[in-house]
Amino acid sequence: MAEFAFSNVEKEMAVYGYDSVVKSHCRMCHGGCGVLVYIKNGRAEKIAGDPDCPINHGTLCSKGIASIQLAYHPDRLTHPVKRIGPKGSGRWKQISWERALEEIAERILGYKKNFGAESIVMGYGTGRENEAVIYRFANLLGTPNVLTAGHFCYGPRIATSIITCGTNPIVDYENHPGCIMVWGNNLVISNPDCYKGEPFSVSLNMGAKLIAVDPRFTRIAARADIWLQLRPGTDTALALGMLNVIVNEKLYDKEFVENYVHGWEPFVERVDQYPPDRVEKITWVSRDKIREAAHLFATIKPAAIQWGVAIEQQINCADNNRVLMALMGITGNIDIPGGQMLFKAPDIVNVGQFGAHRMLPEQQRRKRLGADRFRLAGKFAIINPKCVWDAVLTEKPYPVKMLFLISSNPVITRANAGEVYHALEAVEYMAVSDFFLTPTAELADIVLPAATWLEMDYVGDFWKRHGYLLPRRKAIQVDECRSDHEMLNDLAHRVGQTDFWWDSFEGGLDYILEPLGITWQDFKKMDHIRGEVTYEKYRTVGFSTPTRKFELYSTLLEAWGIDPLPRFREPPESPYSKPDLYGKFPYILITGRRLPGFFHTENRQLPWMRELHSDPVVEIHPDTAEKEGIKEGDWVVIESPRGSIRQRAKFFPGIDPRVVSAEHGWWFPEKKTPGHGWDEANINMLTDNNYEACDPAMGATPVRTLLCRIYPWENESG
Numbered sequence: 001m002a003e004f005a006f007s008n009v010e011k012e013m014a015v016y017g018y019d020s021v022v023k024s025h026c027r028m029c030h031g032g033c034g035v036l037v038y039i040k041n042g043r044a045e046k047i048a049g050d051p052d053c054p055i056n057h058g059t060l061c062s063k064g065i066a067s068i069q070l071a072y073h074p075d076r077l078t079h080p081v082k083r084i085g086p087k088g089s090g091r092w093k094q095i096s097w098e099r100a101l102e103e104i105a106e107r108i109l110g111y112k113k114n115f116g117a118e119s120i121v122m123g124y125g126t127g128r129e130n131e132a133v134i135y136r137f138a139n140l141l142g143t144p145n146v147l148t149a150g151h152f153c154y155g156p157r158i159a160t161s162i163i164t165c166g167t168n169p170i171v172d173y174e175n176h177p178g179c180i181m182v183w184g185n186n187l188v189i190s191n192p193d194c195y196k197g198e199p200f201s202v203s204l205n206m207g208a209k210l211i212a213v214d215p216r217f218t219r220i221a222a223r224a225d226i227w228l229q230l231r232p233g234t235d236t237a238l239a240l241g242m243l244n245v246i247v248n249e250k251l252y253d254k255e256f257v258e259n260y261v262h263g264w265e266p267f268v269e270r271v272d273q274y275p276p277d278r279v280e281k282i283t284w285v286s287r288d289k290i291r292e293a294a295h296l297f298a299t300i301k302p303a304a305i306q307w308g309v310a311i312e313q314q315i316n317c318a319d320n321n322r323v324l325m326a327l328m329g330i331t332g333n334i335d336i337p338g339g340q341m342l343f344k345a346p347d348i349v350n351v352g353q354f355g356a357h358r359m360l361p362e363q364q365r366r367k368r369l370g371a372d373r374f375r376l377a378g379k380f381a382i383i384n385p386k387c388v389w390d391a392v393l394t395e396k397p398y399p400v401k402m403l404f405l406i407s408s409n410p411v412i413t414r415a416n417a418g419e420v421y422h423a424l425e426a427v428e429y430m431a432v433s434d435f436f437l438t439p440t441a442e443l444a445d446i447v448l449p450a451a452t453w454l455e456m457d458y459v460g461d462f463w464k465r466h467g468y469l470l471p472r473r474k475a476i477q478v479d480e481c482r483s484d485h486e487m488l489n490d491l492a493h494r495v496g497q498t499d500f501w502w503d504s505f506e507g508g509l510d511y512i513l514e515p516l517g518i519t520w521q522d523f524k525k526m527d528h529i530r531g532e533v534t535y536e537k538y539r540t541v542g543f544s545t546p547t548r549k550f551e552l553y554s555t556l557l558e559a560w561g562i563d564p565l566p567r568f569r570e571p572p573e574s575p576y577s578k579p580d581l582y583g584k585f586p587y588i589l590i591t592g593r594r595l596p597g598f599f600h601t602e603n604r605q606l607p608w609m610r611e612l613h614s615d616p617v618v619e620i621h622p623d624t625a626e627k628e629g630i631k632e633g634d635w636v637v638i639e640s641p642r643g644s645i646r647q648r649a650k651f652f653p654g655i656d657p658r659v660v661s662a663e664h665g666w667w668f669p670e671k672k673t674p675g676h677g678w679d680e681a682n683i684n685m686l687t688d689n690n691y692e693a694c695d696p697a698m699g700a701t702p703v704r705t706l707l708c709r710i711y712p713w714e715n716e717s718g
Contacts, residue, residue: 021038023050023527025472027128028064029190072478075436077436097482116367117142123388123403126149135351139359142364159380159382166543173200185310211227215655217652233704236320237274238283249294267565304339315700370386384694388423401429416642417684430443430444449482538550574705588705589707592703631712634649640706666680684703
């Protein structure tokens with residue numbers, strides 16, 4: 001493979017006149033794909049998958065291929081700018097990096113002195129592998145408040161897996177599971193954290209049985225042996241129903257349960273509350289299909305669950321994760337070849353250590369917003385976004401005076417977008433680091449030009465759980481754009497953190513790699529490093545939990561006053577929890593399905609990506625369309641109790657007529673007016689973020705499941 005790839009590279013360089021090829025590591029979405037970046041006259045001209053990379057084996061998605069359009073986009077922010085008009089006015093002036101960082105540092109030091117470090121909130125979105133440096137900066141500053149997507153994306157998986165079995169269980173596609181259950185995930189499009197669609201597809205081609213759990217008839221569901229089309233928001237009930245079958249028909253791994261499980265008896269009592277007959281009524285999935293899926297998953301070895309963010313963005317967030325881990329554990333599929341591996345990272349300074357979490361003073365830790373309400377989230381330095389908006393708008397429990405948002409566009413991505421916009425308008429000072437002047441960035445006082453993955457050196461994937469490290473080698477430089485790592489390293493010196501940072505961020509990369517006895521310059525010469533792979537480690541060392549066992553009954557949750565066993569909660573807005581409201585809003589709205597060219601709110605500027613998908617789309621069943629007088633391709637209004645937006649109707653028979661599926665992340669960069677139509681098709685104009693609707697442990701906002709009505713948009717010409 002290596003010789004073939006090398007000969008192809010040499011041939012292309014000769015034919016097309018490329019000057020060099022840089023092997024690097026893409027981060028256009030969740031990251032992980034090895035790439036070859038072809039350079040000519042100092043510019044990136046082509047990007048292709050690296051056949052030698054163990055993550056993607058030469059495959060590459062449309063976003064990775066379009067990275068060049070991002071790097072050289074004419075609207076890209078390439079110099080720091082300062083707002084000179086009112087917030088949202090669109091009036092800016094270019095300033096130097098020196099002046100920008102001096103002003104930000106002055107604000108940080110002033111707010112810390114006058115209101116305490118907690119008055120400053122750092123934040124990032126679905127990151128650019130910048131979370132470690134952001135937490136390091138925040139913890140050393142003394143603020144416990146870092147606003148992330150972690151309350152409802154990936155963070156719950158990490159938090160719940162650590163308290164259950166010590167680390168996140170990863171599907172071992174290299175050893176080809178005999179059965180794969182894909183739950184709330186469409187990895188052939190999304191390529192989520194730690195995974196790519198390619199190895200999953202290879203395992204299916206090797207003969208794996210497939211169970212798909214999804215309200216929509218996806219490509220994965222079309223290929224499945226069993227498709228469980230559940231009612232949105234009822235994942236926990238469905239999994240408990242399957243566990244009921246496995247437990248009562250004694251299909252579980254008795255040796256694993258007897259020797260390595262904590263809390264079996266109370267767990268069985270809880271599972272007994274969810275017989276298939278009851279679960280059928282809750283989930284809309286027939287009892288026969290529940291039994292069939294339970295038998296298939298429990299009897300084929302090895303088996304694994306490919307789980308996704310859809311199960312986390314609802315009130316059952318933490319319990320959804322915990323109950324799926326219970327399915328993995330009691331069937332004996334933990335830490336075995338082809339099952340759910342607990343991979344070990346190489347011997348490095350890990351994300352938590354780099355983030356300096358232990359250096360945050362305890363008195364500051366106790367001030368973390370929302371930690372007393374959402375205790376599991378608080379233990380993992382995660383906060384619910386509404387806690388920040390409330391602290392800005394009401395100054396309770398204390399005032400938040402400054403936001404510093406990095407690679408984040410919360411006006412589009414967070415629930416109750418109207419409230420988010422109001423809070424960002426109201427906050428006294430805000431700095432943003434991003435590629436473009438997004439609807440969020442337009443509300444800032446200063447915006448910094450962030451570097452793309454093509455413009456930085458970094459230890460790629462060092463925060464993931466698959467055990468690989470890959471070098472991200474800098475290939476190009478675009479004007480004055482700087483990586484978030486370099487920017488924060490520079491800013492840290494200006495706010496009194498010099499002793500804990502480096503002259504340049506290459507020192508930070510050396511620090512990460514130091515336990516391996518190598519430097520960044522050494523690592524740059526390598527293809528990858530992987531941690532030692534061993535199986536069934538629990539047999540000799542147990543699990544990294546308080547009991548040293550796989551905790552079906554969580555001792556930590558019990559200590560924190562949270563139900564130690566998983567249970568189903570009816571979605572706060574559903575036909576059953578709000579029957580009167582359902583009479584006015586007679587459809588269940590699900591949101592957030594993944595699209596090949598977009599990464600949440602990103603890439604709508606890129607011509608190739610927009611050609612793939614030009615308009616926001618809502619999927620409706622043809623019977624629903626006929627009932628509501630909607631024609632395919634029409635602009636339609638989607639309305640919830642909180643507001644209304646419009647998207648284009650697409651007929652889709654692979655969805656229940658009682659359910660509609662809308663896209664998230666929409667704004668319109670081509671609209672040059674301030675705000676870029678941030679509220680026209682933004683699904684979060686409809687979602688709710690009240691605390692009672694959030695997951696009680698993680699604070700996850702229920703953006704995936706709510707009630708709506710849908711009807712034709714009358715102003716078609718507009």
